[in-house]
Amino acid sequence: MLRTSPLAALLAAAAIAPFSSTTAGATPTEGSGVAWDIVEGLTTEIGPRMAGTEAEARARVWAEARLKALGFSNVKIEPFRTLAWQRGPENAQLTAPYQQPLAITALGFSVPTPAGGLKADMVYFPTLAALEAAPDGSLKGKVAFVDHAMRRTQDGSGYGPYGNVRRMGPSIASAKGAAAIVIRSAGTDSHRMPHTGSTVWPKDVKPIPAGAVSNPDADLIARIAGRGKTMSIDLTLMGKPFPDAPSGNVVAELPGRDPSLPMILLACHLDSWDLGTGAIDDASGCGIVTAAALAAQKDGKTLRTIRVLWSGNEEMGMRNGGGDHYAFLHGGEKHAIAMESDFGADRVWQLKMSLNEDNAALGEKIKAALWPMGVVSYSGRAHGGADVGKIIREQNLAVIDLGQDGMHYFDLHHTPDDTMDKVDPVALQQNVDAWTAVLKVIANEPGDIGKVAAEEGGE
């Protein structure tokens, strides 16, 4: 507490002249426009919308109404059934050598601990590789703790390798006989905000309870491990899989002047993790693609049809999410190029393209359109994302990625902190402007947009 004692403060406050009751309270950052209004609306009127929940269903109804109101055609909800997961009560305490409550959250597809909590010794592994090197059976009855050192990168490239602690750590720990696993969150912040996210259970592995603690809690565990004393934990994670849940995509179109030409597909996802309100992951993506589609047609129809896909169950949909359902329903339709926005609301800084070699001139036009914005080109391939991955692979589509600045994305990703106040309206509009510049080129491209060979060794 600061030096003002409450009593002194009460006395002092009595002398403060009252404000008008119409004076505003705190003023959140305010933006405007189609993208901002979508982020504001989804986070305020829907909030968390985890796949398979009634909230996700409300979000679909909200999306359908909003897309119709914005003038889109052929607006449709396309329901599907999906594998999902339901969070339960969760908490953890270190019980030895020191008593410390831990900020923890279950990973998606964790199975429940016993209702009274799992009380066990906890073994510290500094890396995923150290866990892999543990002798088989050595973790029997114990909880594995896996540490790592994910750091901020502009292109988000730390999430692949360090995110594997979350994706692969649980199944490796289970194979070694562990009763449960706790990991350092796949995140780059220093707040008491554990990062959730799905883990993966290969078919021959028995699922175990799996949770992530925040970085400050992982720091604490690392300090205690450094003292060489035995750690014990009392762990409660009651979340469980939810095998047949309702989800759905929302699709909408801005028809082009020549509907016979293969269309441009723009995707984002409507579902969000339950801890935050899904502002950066991925209401912003839906705001960006939708606003850009409209802006590209502001002065008249584009040559090609632009379709937007607000996908359902991206977050837990590795087996049967919205991207797969889109390909299942629309695999017979002709697509030219796929693009996806699912990396927050910070500025576009990098252009990635996978174009047919005959489309080099188109590539140069795209680069030129982004040149005034300072966007740099990447020499490797573009990959799209989970919502367009299946249709890209099935149709060997051309792909354009507009890479966003990821320096702070993993501060917020999959945490309670994924809220509206984290979206900078100026950066959000820069995204819309970059997408619009690209769309004006590709949706008006009269020439053939060729297929692109699948990457060697890719999915």
Add this chain to the structure above:
Amino acid sequence: MLRTSPLAALLAAAAIAPFSSTTAGATPTEGSGVAWDIVEGLTTEIGPRMAGTEAEARARVWAEARLKALGFSNVKIEPFRTLAWQRGPENAQLTAPYQQPLAITALGFSVPTPAGGLKADMVYFPTLAALEAAPDGSLKGKVAFVDHAMRRTQDGSGYGPYGNVRRMGPSIASAKGAAAIVIRSAGTDSHRMPHTGSTVWPKDVKPIPAGAVSNPDADLIARIAGRGKTMSIDLTLMGKPFPDAPSGNVVAELPGRDPSLPMILLACHLDSWDLGTGAIDDASGCGIVTAAALAAQKDGKTLRTIRVLWSGNEEMGMRNGGGDHYAFLHGGEKHAIAMESDFGADRVWQLKMSLNEDNAALGEKIKAALWPMGVVSYSGRAHGGADVGKIIREQNLAVIDLGQDGMHYFDLHHTPDDTMDKVDPVALQQNVDAWTAVLKVIANEPGDIGKVAAEEGGE
């Protein structure tokens, strides 16, 4: 989720060469020295240590052992009984017009809601003055929500007026008939971290359940209020007062060459709020004053004795905390100057002094000692803080405040985020250096250090 699909990531990871199992995991910021070790030890080995709890008792034992090990004399635990408060289960959801979970925490001295939750309409007030202006009885059966706009200030001066929303809002709402109150946290961050802290119930006011939501949640409530729709809340706050709890101070001395001279008193507090681990509030203060006392005697005893007070129950001790108990036990002893460190671990930037006018030369020596560190002088008075307030008032003591940079203090204050990783070891050491420079002057002052008249209208 980022573009890497979990399956692709699993495949990619299989190709990563394993690290040595001895490779370190994440490496927390590391410091060294007496102050750092106290902060590290208290946060790691004790953690949260709320007044009246068994954890606070363990902290006293830890403190006694540490102060003895550091070479202090007359190290003593001085137990007392205190009014405290116990947190219970707490959660809240907006139920209308939208369903949104809220990040909430109870304020100290809140009374419990009904166990099944309080379901009521919630009325938005943009300011404390607007709440005060509400007609008597107009809030009957309702929950009041009070917003405000506390902003970062270097000297922390926003905490007086905006902190009054927490200190005074609950009693004002109760007097208007409210069933409960929820406030925007008295904090300057944008994380889903509600800030706890004590509220004050004047004798004629009936206590009601009182909680604070995080700034992002308050932003959401403000946005919904702006839509003009009726809000309803389902509120559970089970915390309750705990009227006769054990607490205690820990005192220790570095005797001076002339023990007959009035001593120098340096204070911090040992208790912390339960949500974090009390790193900046106030393990850092204890680290700073203790390290500085030792450093001031590194080259031999100072003229005057230096006593350190690690106070119990500062956070909930407005009626009978550690500062009052210290004055009760030690009011018969002669003190020269009191100083307190309870504003985090950021750098000292400002010097405040309340000295007798005959001690102008001493004041100049103190200024000169801090001159090389760029510390600026404040023209008003110094006030000490809650742990030295009572003895200052009783003995009309001279006071020196070393004002710390408060730009980020209220980002963390009374939240789960008050953890070790927030302490910058370089800034912490700057504090120790500044305190040491001052102590070398004042603890070696041979002349009379005079009494200072109480401030007009002050406590």
